[in-house]
Amino acid sequence: MAVVWIPALYRDLTGGEATTTVPGDTVREVIENLEARYPGVRARLYHEDGARLRPGVAVVVDGVVIRGRSRVLREPLTETSELHFLPAISGG
Amino acid sequence: MNAKDKLKTGAADGPATREYTVIGTRPVRPDGVDKVTGRALYGADVHPTGLLYGAVLRSPHAHARIVSIDTREAEALPGVKAVITAADMPEAADEVSDHGETSVNIRYQSWNILARGKVLYHGHAMAAVAATSLHIAQEALKLIRVEYEVLPPVLDVRAAMAADATIILENLRTDELGHKGDRPTNIASHMRHERGDLDAGFAQADVIVEREFTTSMVHQGYIEPQNATALYNPDGQVTIWTSTQGAFGVRSQIEELLHIPVSRIRVIPMEIGGGFGGKNDVYLEPLATLLSKKSGYRPVKLTMSRADVLQATGPTSGSYIRVKMGADKTGRLTAAEAYLAYEAGAFPGSPVESGANGIFNAYRLDNLRVDGYDVLVNKPKTAAYRAPGGSNASFASESVVDELCRKLEMDPIEFRLRNAVKEGDRKVDGPRYPRIGLIETLEAARAHPHYHAPLEGPHRGRGVACAYWGNYGGRSSASGSINRDGTVSLVEGSVDIGGSRAAMAMQLAEVLEVPVTDVKPLVGDTDSVAYTEGTYGSRTTFATGWAVYELGLKLKQRLCERAAELWEIDPEEVSYAAGVFTAGAHRMTLKALAREIDDGRPLMASATVLPETEGPAFAVHIVDVDVDPETGKVQLLRYTAVQDVGTAIHPSYVEGQIQGGAAQGIGWALNEEYVYDAEGHMLNASFLDYRMPTALDLPMIDAVIVEVPNPGHPYGVRGVGEVPIVPPPGALANAIYRALGVRMTVLPMSPGHVLEALWAIED
Numbered sequence: 064m065a066v067v068w069i070p071a072l073y074r075d076l077t078g079g080e081a082t083t084t085v086p087g088d089t090v091r092e093v094i095e096n097l098e099a100r101y102p103g104v105r106a107r108l109y110h111e112d113g114a115r116l117r118p119g120v121a122v123v124v125d126g127v128v129i130r131g132r133s134r135v136l137r138e139p140l141t142e143t144s145e146l147h148f149l150p151a152i153s154g155g
Numbered sequence: 156m157n158a159k160d161k162l163k164t165g166a167a168d169g170p171a172t173r174e175y176t177v178i179g180t181r182p183v184r185p186d187g188v189d190k191v192t193g194r195a196l197y198g199a200d201v202h203p204t205g206l207l208y209g210a211v212l213r214s215p216h217a218h219a220r221i222v223s224i225d226t227r228e229a230e231a232l233p234g235v236k237a238v239i240t241a242a243d244m245p246e247a248a249d250e251v252s253d254h255g256e257t258s259v260n261i262r263y264q265s266w267n268i269l270a271r272g273k274v275l276y277h278g279h280a281m282a283a284v285a286a287t288s289l290h291i292a293q294e295a296l297k298l299i300r301v302e303y304e305v306l307p308p309v310l311d312v313r314a315a316m317a318a319d320a321t322i323i324l325e326n327l328r329t330d331e332l333g334h335k336g337d338r339p340t341n342i343a344s345h346m347r348h349e350r351g352d353l354d355a356g357f358a359q360a361d362v363i364v365e366r367e368f369t370t371s372m373v374h375q376g377y378i379e380p381q382n383a384t385a386l387y388n389p390d391g392q393v394t395i396w397t398s399t400q401g402a403f404g405v406r407s408q409i410e411e412l413l414h415i416p417v418s419r420i421r422v423i424p425m426e427i428g429g430g431f432g433g434k435n436d437v438y439l440e441p442l443a444t445l446l447s448k449k450s451g452y453r454p455v456k457l458t459m460s461r462a463d464v465l466q467a468t469g470p471t472s473g474s475y476i477r478v479k480m481g482a483d484k485t486g487r488l489t490a491a492e493a494y495l496a497y498e499a500g501a502f503p504g505s506p507v508e509s510g511a512n513g514i515f516n517a518y519r520l521d522n523l524r525v526d527g528y529d530v531l532v533n534k535p536k537t538a539a540y541r542a543p544g545g546s547n548a549s550f551a552s553e554s555v556v557d558e559l560c561r562k563l564e565m566d567p568i569e570f571r572l573r574n575a576v577k578e579g580d581r582k583v584d585g586p587r588y589p590r591i592g593l594i595e596t597l598e599a600a601r602a603h604p605h606y607h608a609p610l611e612g613p614h615r616g617r618g619v620a621c622a623y624w625g626n627y628g629g630r631s632s633a634s635g636s637i638n639r640d641g642t643v644s645l646v647e648g649s650v651d652i653g654g655s656r657a658a659m660a661m662q663l664a665e666v667l668e669v670p671v672t673d674v675k676p677l678v679g680d681t682d683s684v685a686y687t688e689g690t691y692g693s694r695t696t697f698a699t700g701w702a703v704y705e706l707g708l709k710l711k712q713r714l715c716e717r718a719a720e721l722w723e724i725d726p727e728e729v730s731y732a733a734g735v736f737t738a739g740a741h742r743m744t745l746k747a748l749a750r751e752i753d754d755g756r757p758l759m760a761s762a763t764v765l766p767e768t769e770g771p772a773f774a775v776h777i778v779d780v781d782v783d784p785e786t787g788k789v790q791l792l793r794y795t796a797v798q799d800v801g802t803a804i805h806p807s808y809v810e811g812q813i814q815g816g817a818a819q820g821i822g823w824a825l826n827e828e829y830v831y832d833a834e835g836h837m838l839n840a841s842f843l844d845y846r847m848p849t850a851l852d853l854p855m856i857d858a859v860i861v862e863v864p865n866p867g868h869p870y871g872v873r874g875v876g877e878v879p880i881v882p883p884p885g886a887l888a889n890a891i892y893r894a895l896g897v898r899m900t901v902l903p904m905s906p907g908h909v910l911e912a913l914w915a916i917e918d
Contacts, residue, residue, distance in 0.1 A: 068585045071348060072346070073332065119330065119333070126586045127768065130629070130630075130765055131765065132253055150508045150527075151508070152257050152506070
């Protein structure tokens, strides 16, 4: 199961847990399973249209920032994947 | 392909073990003659038939409500062909648009281009005029009647964060990674990275240092001001000639801001006189386009003055930063905490995320917390500036690290080596590092003669700082064709700012095993090459170079197929090396084959890549200074910049990037700042008063190349352009401390600030 690092600002939803293991073959499946365990995570990660992640969220899988907003939710994960949801670079 | 495999996509024999023919040499740049003879064509050289000249009316106030704008007198002036205000701009969606490395709210961008309802900084554009001459356009500006209700400006980042601060954008709410606040505020966003147990970490420390730092807003200082010429044809086709870091980025922004389909927009990137991040966002292009349409489809040119550039384009953030770090007696860092508040300018979007990510990224830390705040102030909306946000953060953390070294009586490089990150360690934001070269870079700095050279004199000191920058990949494209003389025409989508034509030609020549002079590179416009992100994020040699590499493989394959066709054999039987095709008894040079196959069927190929394996870069800088305690002037005596560059494609241009980045960082550290009066008027909007370093201010900057190839690139390339601007403020602050015993916590460390710090300790 993928190891998910919980963003510091989401730990109010996880009772302070900083990491957790969640089943899922893709980023989308992991988010759904995360939501089942910690309600509210999905709403913070997803855009209001419910179909894509918010522009302010970057997804990092095994150290690689996944580019391309249309495919990030489909990004495949392995049994040993490590998944991070991070603030995207928004300015500069 | 999963993410782990992506890190293994380099050449099969690994970039670290390769020997190159072209890469690593120093050929003359293909655009060199045009550049040094003045024949290169810049935006100012564009003169379409029937050209009109534009001028922009800018706000005299830092914060004011626009009660009314009356343009009738201006429109009536003979020679005036069009006047536009925000009313001529389409309503922009409240939508964040992905601009590659960064993103931007389109509505805010629209309001920045032409003020709507309120002006939010001194110089904010309010209206624009097109006329038959520049003088008439400028006269017309004086005839535009504007009634303002002046509001108090918010100019200090901490004051802007106060609960009772004047609100700049009434609908703004603080975003905390998806959680929206419920009160009006100037804090656009708050982010946090946290791991381990901070209290336990500081409890383990034998020495703890905590300090506050402030830095001023600074500008990229490119020589060529923004300019744009637009022609809106009656058939709906728009052509824009502009000075930009990314033609496709301009096209996307025009599409989103003016609701024109991309298929009707052609953006032609002219040669560029510097950008450093400041020429990604559009300012004049939408105005020129609207004016062209409104003036009866005549071409319109707009050019900024230096004052316009400084007042109303995108500088980088001033900031307030607090850093606390602890270490034990062995020199091991036990905990680190940082608070960063960055000025975004009048609209959200400072580089605080990058500053917060990078502030401790050179160090292995189990216990850390970093908070970052993006804060509105009545100053121009910030834009990218070379390693955005990195220099501010590094100034703070490297100063504190230096103070820890002093308390522990430990050599600064030895301390950094004991804590240096390596492959597998975690970055501040959590993910693990791939192969990186910080340790090799620190060791190269320690071994450099500069580090051991005697430095005598009463007010002289040597400072050291190291720094991280993450770099960026992004989408890039290239196409190429084989000419009948065996040369190769290469069309790339990346604007050439720092010699990338040469770097692209060299990578293609390496793949095709031909002399680099046989490759003819050309920077394409948006209709002549596939989508390519801008020249930013230290990405061009990495990502566009990768596209060129893929292009070369395809061209080589197709040449083998044509040779096989000629020899009536299977393509698999053809091999190619050093410019010669062979198959059994068959043998033919590339040049001969090109002639043979010149039968009307062009041999061409194209490639697009979206690499995600850009390798982080690290730099270590050493500087010697002599400080005059009577005047506070800091004189640089010697400067050495050591950097892991992955693989240096063209070492001269790598060295140039290192030297240029260091020079900009030195200017940021010692002199540059936006100066405002209490009403928010910028007081130093010229290069006379905005004090950038000149050749007279700088010693020779000794650039030392360290090559730890990036396993995530076919040739091991890492971005090199940004990281060298990061260490100078920290290195100089540490050198000044050793020279005077004064810990500088303010940028710039100009003579006045140095004297104030001296007087403070004397008191």
